[in-house]
Structure formats: C-alpha cells, structure tokens
Amino acid sequence: MGSRILVVGAGAVGGYFGARMASAGHDVTFLVRERRLQQLRAGGLCLISSVGNVTMTPRMVMAGGIEGPYDIILLSVKAYSLMAAMNDFAPAVGPQTRIVPLLNGMQHLDILADRFGPAAVMGGTCFIVSMLDAQGRIVQTGSLPRLSVGERDGSNTPAARSIAETLSGPGFKTVCSTHILQDMWDKWVLLAALGSICCLMRGTVGDIASQPAGQGFAQAVIHECASTAAAAGYPLRDAALKGTVSLLCKCCFKIPHMCCRKIPQHGYGDQPL
Known part of the structure; x- marks a missing residue:
C-alpha cells in the first residue's frame, strides 16, 4: 500500500x-x-x-x-x-x-x-x-x-x-x-538579496544592474546576505554564490523585467488555502 x-x-x-x-x-x-x-x-x-x-x-x-x-x-x-x-x-x-x-x-x-x-x-x-x-x-x-x-x-x-x-x-x-539545511540557506541568500536589492533601489534587478554602480551594489548586498548564512554556520558553496551573483547581476541584462515576483518562489499565502 x-x-x-x-x-x-x-x-x-x-x-x-x-x-x-x-x-x-x-x-x-x-x-x-x-x-x-x-x-x-x-x-x-x-x-x-x-x-x-x-x-x-x-x-x-x-x-x-x-x-x-x-x-x-x-x-x-x-x-x-x-x-x-x-x-x-x-x-x-x-x-x-x-x-x-x-x-x-x-x-x-x-x-x-x-x-x-x-x-x-x-x-x-x-x-x-x-x-x-x-x-x-x-x-x-x-x-x-x-x-x-x-x-x-x-x-x-x-x-x-x-x-x-x-x-x-x-x-x-x-x-x-x-x-x-545548506540547500535552504543557499536559497535564503538568493531571496534575501533579491528582496533587499529591489526594495532598497525601488526597481527590478535589470534596471539596477544597468546603472553605473548597479552591479557593484548588488554584489555587496549578496555578500552581506552570504555573511549572515556563514555566521549561522552555513557558508555558501562556491557554485551557489556564483549562481546567485550571475542571476542577480548578469543574467538580468537579458531579462530586464526580473523582480522579486519573477524569481523562483513557493508558498500560497497570497492565495486561498
């Protein structure tokens, strides 16, 4: 059964x-x-x-x-x-x-x-x-x-x-x-960085990265979030860190509309259970 x-x-x-x-x-x-x-x-x-x-x-x-x-x-x-x-x-x-x-x-x-x-x-x-x-x-x-x-x-x-x-x-x-748990922390860094970047700059990651200091700002936020994970005992693996940087700082030029709602998410708090 x-x-x-x-x-x-x-x-x-x-x-x-x-x-x-x-x-x-x-x-x-x-x-x-x-x-x-x-x-x-x-x-x-x-x-x-x-x-x-x-x-x-x-x-x-x-x-x-x-x-x-x-x-x-x-x-x-x-x-x-x-x-x-x-x-x-x-x-x-x-x-x-x-x-x-x-x-x-x-x-x-x-x-x-x-x-x-x-x-x-x-x-x-x-x-x-x-x-x-x-x-x-x-x-x-x-x-x-x-x-x-x-x-x-x-x-x-x-x-x-x-x-x-x-x-x-x-x-x-x-x-x-x-x-x-490392997998969960890797994803947390991605989402925490994404939310921080978009909310602080009030734009999509594509908009932000296209500005003169945009990519540098995004990378600084990503590394700050990664340092939080490391302090909790879960430093990001190289592949996860590179993937997050690529997604939020480089790939966004090809997808300029990308924002918090376009990144892999889960949950249904915004819809009926």
Missing part, C-alpha cells in the same frame, strides 16, 4: 507538485479552504506548464474533515500562515508522520518541531516559477521545477530515500539531499 500524502493547499506550489504526484498515481489529498474547494470542484486542478499541461479532479479535504494520520505532509504555506496551517493539519499527524516544509527561511523548522516533535520534521526546499492566474489555474514557466528533501542532520536514511521517491512524479525533479 502506498504512502498517504497530504498536501497543505492547492496553490501555485502545493498544487503543482501535488497534481504531478497524483497524476503519477500517488495517494494525494489536498487540504484546502472553502473558496479553493469550490473553485477546484468547478474547474478541476489545472496546470499550464512549460513541461506539459495537466487537468485533474483532485481529492480534497477541509480542516475538521481529516480522518486518521497521513504518512507524509507536504507543507508550502507562507510564514504568516504557518500557525493557522498547523492547527488545520494537526489531526493528520500521527506517530510515524513526516512533515516536509517548503517554506523560505529557517525559523519554521523550530516552530514545527516544538509543535510536533523534532523527529517528525524534515528539511525541504523547492525551486519553481509558478503563479495562480485569474481563473485559479497554476501557470508554471521556466526550467524544470525541483523539490529537495532530507534529514535535518544530514544522514542518508532509508526513510529519507523512501520519502524522496514517494514525493516524485513527471514534471519535476526530486532530490534526496544529505545537506538540506
């Missing part, structure tokens, strides 16, 4: 990965709220994707309707929605449940561990460019999405490998990582 997967939300990220897994035959249920429930009942869960379109009828449940524990909970809320989401999915957590959070940042790991116990919480992150359109369809663009999951202590356990295999499907790549 396959693992039961509860995807918390059917938005731009949870909806994408959940739909792909369900299409591959995995036992997937979406935890949704009333508005999204009615929307998906009316039109189905629709992906418009650079790697293939999908429309499916998802299995859904609302808070209060969860029956029994699930094996895996895929969690991709924004930080400000975390407390409410935990209350909603708490009945789905049993002694053997593993929670795979896809939030940006790090604080949510401690919050989840305090509530459900350290053994229940894995590390996780993803890279995907997706959004909900006006009809509630998930529009994914860019390169093949990636989902990474691993034990927080870096151990290569059979359980981690099994969960990575379960959280897989056509339309994205799944990685079982033995350095998942």
Whole structure:
C-alpha cells in the first residue's frame, strides 16, 4: 500500500507538485479552504506548464474533515500562515508522520518541531516559477521545477530515500539531499538579496544592474546576505554564490523585467488555502 500524502493547499506550489504526484498515481489529498474547494470542484486542478499541461479532479479535504494520520505532509504555506496551517493539519499527524516544509527561511523548522516533535520534521526546499492566474489555474514557466528533501542532520536514511521517491512524479525533479539545511540557506541568500536589492533601489534587478554602480551594489548586498548564512554556520558553496551573483547581476541584462515576483518562489499565502 502506498504512502498517504497530504498536501497543505492547492496553490501555485502545493498544487503543482501535488497534481504531478497524483497524476503519477500517488495517494494525494489536498487540504484546502472553502473558496479553493469550490473553485477546484468547478474547474478541476489545472496546470499550464512549460513541461506539459495537466487537468485533474483532485481529492480534497477541509480542516475538521481529516480522518486518521497521513504518512507524509507536504507543507508550502507562507510564514504568516504557518500557525493557522498547523492547527488545520494537526489531526493528520500521527506517530510515524513526516512533515516536509517548503517554506523560505529557517525559523519554521523550530516552530514545527516544538509543535510536533523534532523527529517528525524534515528539511525541504523547492525551486519553481509558478503563479495562480485569474481563473485559479497554476501557470508554471521556466526550467524544470525541483523539490529537495532530507534529514535535518544530514544522514542518508532509508526513510529519507523512501520519502524522496514517494514525493516524485513527471514534471519535476526530486532530490534526496544529505545537506538540506545548506540547500535552504543557499536559497535564503538568493531571496534575501533579491528582496533587499529591489526594495532598497525601488526597481527590478535589470534596471539596477544597468546603472553605473548597479552591479557593484548588488554584489555587496549578496555578500552581506552570504555573511549572515556563514555566521549561522552555513557558508555558501562556491557554485551557489556564483549562481546567485550571475542571476542577480548578469543574467538580468537579458531579462530586464526580473523582480522579486519573477524569481523562483513557493508558498500560497497570497492565495486561498
């Protein structure tokens, strides 16, 4: 019997990965709220994707309707929605449940561990460019999405490998990582630098880098964010640092409209659960 997967939300990220897994035959249920429930009942869960379109009828449940524990909970809320989401999915957590959070940042790991116990919480992150359109369809663009999951202590356990295999499907790549916290910090530096650069200069990274001192400013912000990660014990790997510099200081000349909303994001705090 396959693992039961509860995807918390059917938005731009949870909806994408959940739909792909369900299409591959995995036992997937979406935890949704009333508005999204009615929307998906009316039109189905629709992906418009650079790697293939999908429309499916998802299995859904609302808070209060969860029956029994699930094996895996895929969690991709924004930080400000975390407390409410935990209350909603708490009945789905049993002694053997593993929670795979896809939030940006790090604080949510401690919050989840305090509530459900350290053994229940894995590390996780993803890279995907997706959004909900006006009809509630998930529009994914860019390169093949990636989902990474691993034990927080870096151990290569059979359980981690099994969960990575379960959280897989056509339309994205799944990685079982033995350095998942480093992966999460690498992504944090990218997003923290991006947000700082765009907000401080009130422009897109393309606009900023095209100015005489723009690239120097962007690199200074990136290195400041990287120093924060290093102080926490997770200095950026060379490839990650070079990739961030290239994306925010060089590639942006080819994509002058790039801003915070165009960089790989995840979560569905800006859409109904």
